[in-house]
Amino acid sequence: MADHADPASSAIVVEDLHVRRVGIPVLHGLSLAVPRGRIVGLLGPSGSGKTTLMRSIVGVQVVDSGSIRVLGRPAGSRELRRRVAYVTQQASVYDDLTVRQNLAYFARILGAAPSDVDRAIERTELGPHERRLAGSLSGGQRSRVSLAAALLGEPEVLVLDEPTVGLDPVLRVQLWTLFHELAAAGATLLVSSHVMDEARRCDRLLLMRDGELLADDTVEGVLAFTGTADVEAAFLELIARGEPDLQPHGRHLRHESGTEASG
Numbered sequence: 001m002a003d004h005a006d007p008a009s010s011a012i013v014v015e016d017l018h019v020r021r022v023g024i025p026v027l028h029g030l031s032l033a034v035p036r037g038r039i040v041g042l043l044g045p046s047g048s049g050k051t052t053l054m055r056s057i058v059g060v061q062v063v064d065s066g067s068i069r070v071l072g073r074p075a076g077s078r079e080l081r082r083r084v085a086y087v088t089q090q091a092s093v094y095d096d097l098t099v100r101q102n103l104a105y106f107a108r109i110l111g112a113a114p115s116d117v118d119r120a121i122e123r124t125e126l127g128p129h130e131r132r133l134a135g136s137l138s139g140g141q142r143s144r145v146s147l148a149a150a151l152l153g154e155p156e157v158l159v160l161d162e163p164t165v166g167l168d169p170v171l172r173v174q175l176w177t178l179f180h181e182l183a184a185a186g187a188t189l190l191v192s193s194h195v196m197d198e199a200r201r202c203d204r205l206l207l208m209r210d211g212e213l214l215a216d217d218t219v220e221g222v223l224a225f226t227g228t229a230d231v232e233a234a235f236l237e238l239i240a241r242g243e244p245d246l247q248p249h250g251r252h253l254r255h256e257s258g259t260e261a262s263g
């Protein structure tokens, strides 16, 4: 196993994960590691299994077999509840409460300091909207409220499912800046996207297709391995090479190089 799969340096370690949904295999023996204090992009087309993997990591998905450890504990463990935050694609907010009331409510449940609410509003640029009912917000604004709620209590691991969908380019850049600030402060972020050009903003990439990993590497490593200039081309090249689909009965071929993200 690669060095970065060492639990001491990895926030998330997944080994040979198999998951079925309504009886149909969705994840086929995934193994990967997410280094601590880094931003790892989980990229792949719609239906490739990104959400299923994230659900497994936060412990809300029934899995068939395999092991998932988060911060050294089995995924879904009680003691991880406050240390791991998950933001789903559907914003989880109360429409009949204002932005601030939503956050104050979640802060109380979490036992987070009231000052966390102010900081979360500031970090997600929700100040101008804090007195509006969540039900009156746009989709992008609502998902930022969900993200703000996830920041309460300063979780060590953030699992974010397509957090930039529906955001204008300015807000998108601001969010990525925030993600980098969080990582610089020691948080680990697993961020899914089906927009390949967001890959450049990540420290490492997990490229997924049809429930398999095509690559687990740095952006530079993926481009060097495939001899391509951008991640979309790299993705197509990996598919054209037939990895990992041409490995009969074997585990997937993960391409790994570069150790700078080993933590």
Ligand SMILES: Nc1ncnc2c1ncn2[C@@H]1O[C@H](COP(=O)(O)OP(=O)(O)OP(=O)(O)O)[C@@H](O)[C@H]1O
Binding pocket: 021, 022, 026, 044, 045, 046, 047, 048, 049, 050, 051, 052, 053, 194
């Ligand atoms: N609630 C569900 N019940 C049954 N099958 C599901 C369910 N949710 C997802 N699936 C199936 O599991 C597979 C993986 O879906 P998943 O949502 O994990 O992919 P994804 O990469 O996150 O896609 P997207 O980018 O569209 O969110 C798909 O074939 C999908 O049809």
